[in-house]
Amino acid sequence: MTTFPAPALEPPYYAVIFASVRTTTDDAGYHAMAERMVELARQQPGFLGVESVRDSSGSGLTVSYWQTLDAIAAWRRHAEHAIAQREGKRQWYAAFRLRIARVEREYGSEDIRP
Amino acid sequence: MTTFPAPALEPPYYAVIFASVRTTTDDAGYHAMAERMVELARQQPGFLGVESVRDSSGSGLTVSYWQTLDAIAAWRRHAEHAIAQREGKRQWYAAFRLRIARVEREYGSEDIRP
Numbered sequence: 001m002t003t004f005p006a007p008a009l010e011p012p013y014y015a016v017i018f019a020s021v022r023t024t025t026d027d028a029g030y031h032a033m034a035e036r037m038v039e040l041a042r043q044q045p046g047f048l049g050v051e052s053v054r055d056s057s058g059s060g061l062t063v064s065y066w067q068t069l070d071a072i073a074a075w076r077r078h079a080e081h082a083i084a085q086r087e088g089k090r091q092w093y094a095a096f097r098l099r100i101a102r103v104e105r106e107y108g109s110e111d112i113r114p
Numbered sequence: 115m116t117t118f119p120a121p122a123l124e125p126p127y128y129a130v131i132f133a134s135v136r137t138t139t140d141d142a143g144y145h146a147m148a149e150r151m152v153e154l155a156r157q158q159p160g161f162l163g164v165e166s167v168r169d170s171s172g173s174g175l176t177v178s179y180w181q182t183l184d185a186i187a188a189w190r191r192h193a194e195h196a197i198a199q200r201e202g203k204r205q206w207y208a209a210f211r212l213r214i215a216r217v218e219r220e221y222g223s224e225d226i227r228p
Contacts, residue, residue, distance in 0.1 A: 005133035005211035019119035053167045061175040097119035097222035101215035108211040
């Protein structure tokens with residue numbers, strides 16, 4: 001189960017902002033991988049949450065949240081994730097950009113004073 | 115014109131990660147506001163780029179990039195943007211969460227070594 005937006009978290013923590021454009025190649029393979037990666041990410045130490053949206057034109061944003069930079073580095077090196085990254089570059093993504101950022105503050109609709 | 119992903123930028127800089135769920139209210143008003151806010155944001159000092167995606171279920175992610183925290187604070191207080199924020203809370207968003215983060219590193223598909 002995914003909550004969207006990701007729940008309130010306690011800064012500081014880290015965000016991986018992944019913007020990508022899908023090719024039109026291998027939709028079934030891509031969707032299976034994307035689901036599996038979310039399932040697998042949830043099991044990693046330091047994982048805090050994920051928000052992911054893709055529109056019908058193929059533009060997608062996935063933001064995953066992590067306790068530390070070490071947790072992000074370990075997830076990047078995870079064997080099954082490394083295969084997904086390689087296939088992403090090879091066939092699923094026409095373009096992508098990945099940014100790593102330290103979240104310093106946050107608020108949400110549930111925090112709003114009347 | 116919007117480039118997606120946003121272009122390569124030089125860290126450090128700042129990201130505003132805005133995750134929201136649309137209500138089913140006032141689609142025309144919402145879309146007009148959303149377009150106007152992107153147009154207006156581009157004209158603000160310190161604006162670096164924006165990535166925005168919404169899917170057919172109403173989940174949306176918008177990440178805007180800024181040179182400094184002061185630029186973000188000034189944009190937040192911008193009069194026309196303040197009206198949009200108020201209307202967003204009042205009628206357009208069922209839920210949202212906003213996170214402010216310092217981007218520390220980045221790379222993209224065009225940077226990849228063979």
